[in-house]
Structure formats: C-alpha cells, structure tokens
Amino acid sequence: MKLKSIEISGFKSFADKTEIKFQNGITGIVGPNGSGKSNITEAIRWVMGEQSAKSLRGGKMPDVIFSGTETRKPLARASVTAIFDNTDHFLKSEFSEVMISRKLYRNGESQYQINRNDCRLRDILNLFIDTGLGKESFSIISQGRVESIFSSKPEDRRAIIEEVAGVLEYKQNKIKAENE
Numbered sequence: 001m002k003l004k005s006i007e008i009s010g011f012k013s014f015a016d017k018t019e020i021k022f023q024n025g026i027t028g029i030v031g032p033n034g035s036g037k038s039n040i041t042e043a044i045r046w047v048m049g050e051q052s053a054k055s056l057r058g059g060k061m062p063d064v065i066f067s068g069t070e071t072r073k074p075l076a077r078a079s080v081t082a083i084f085d086n087t088d089h090f091l092k093s094e095f096s097e098v099m100i101s102r103k104l105y106r107n108g109e110s111q112y113q114i115n116r117n118d119c120r121l122r123d124i125l126n127l128f129i130d131t132g133l134g135k136e137s138f139s140i141i142s143q144g145r146v147e148s149i150f151s152s153k154p155e156d157r158r159a160i161i162e163e164v165a166g167v168l169e170y171k172q173n174k175i176k177a178e179n180e
C-alpha cells in the first residue's frame with residue numbers, strides 16, 4: 001500500500017486546486033514558516049476521517065475551509081482526495097487502487113466517497129481499521145506531538161511504545177478480563 005497522490009482544494013491555505021504526487025522512496029516537503037507544510041499532513045489526516053477540529057488546529061470543523069486573505073475571498077467548500085496504491089490489499093478493499101475523498105461546506109454539510117461512490121465516514125474509517133494508519137495511530141506525528149512524547153511521564157511513554165508495538169490492545173483486554 002502506498003499513498004500515490006493527494007489533491008487539496010479550498011482546504012486551509014490551499015485555496016486553489018493543488019495536486020501532490022508522491023514518488024517511490026522518501027518525500028520531503030520544504031518551505032518557509034507558514035507556507036502550508038503542516039496543512040498538507042492535516043489534509044491527509046482529514047481525508048482519512050479525522051474528526052477532531054482541535055487536532056487540526058481549529059475550533060470547529062468548518063475552520064479548515066479556506067478563510068480568505070486580504071486579496072482573496074473565503075471559499076465555501078474544502079475538498080481533499082487521496083489515492084492509494086492497494087495492489088497488496090493492505091487496505092480493506094478489493095480494489096487495487098483506492099480513492100477516498102471528503103468535502104465539507106460552511107453549513108457543516110459533508111460528503112465522503114470511496115472510488116467516487118458516496119459512503120459514510122464509518123466506511124472510510126473501516127478501510128484503515130487495524131492497519132496502524134487510522135485515527136490515534138503514530139503514522140502521522142505532528143510537531144507538538146513530538147514534544148509531548150518526549151516530555152511525557154515514563155508510564156505514558158511506555159503506553160505509546162506499547163501501542164506502536166500493538167500490545168496495548170491485549171493489555172487493555174487483560175485488565176478488562178481481570179475486572180470481570
């Protein structure tokens with residue numbers, strides 16, 4: 001499985017439709033402060049189903065819609081599309097290429113699609129379930145998060161390592177079973 005490309009339009013600082021293609025190997029995104037590097041990673045988290053506006057540095061979800069500049073009017077809609085190569089069927093889909101998209105309007109109305117068919121948020125989340133890529137995973141680590149990992153208490157840091165290693169789930173089940 002591999003993220004092949006994303007298309008961002010009206011999301012945060014990306015007012016114009018912007019396509020980013022990821023080649024094989026490691027991709028580095030460089031640019032001055034405030035140029036939108038973090039917004040790209042947030043667009044990826046958002047299209048994968050992120051539901052916390054706060055974790056996207058906003059107060060409410062419509063804050064992700066381009067809010068305008070001195071020379072440009074705000075937009076009415078944010079849209080992000082991501083295309084994954086799924087020839088190894090790592091994502092829970094029979095398709096060898098999976099396109100997911102999410103749109104949000106100022107009135108709060110949203111639309112989710114998988115391979116251009118309307119679907120529910122849950123269907124998007126299900127694609128990534130148990131892949132280690134979904135919500136709360138450590139596949140995308142934001143700036144502030146690095147600091148919080150390093151400055152966390154040893155117990156909390158241990159929980160992070162256990163979650164990455166995939167043992168936290170078993171530990172939680174054990175505690176649950178002991179309490180029953």
Ligand code: ATP
Pocket residue numbers: 011012013014031032033034035036037038039040063064065066067068
């Ligand atoms: P740094 O190097 O400091 O981490 P960065 O390249 O990661 O910077 P971002 O945080 O991705 O930059 O982008 C911040 C910019 O995005 C700011 O200029 C901010 O005004 C703009 N921005 C955020 N949300 C919106 C929005 N809804 N509409 C328009 N612009 C937005």
Ligand code: MG
Pocket residue numbers: 037038039143
């Ligand atoms: Mg940044």
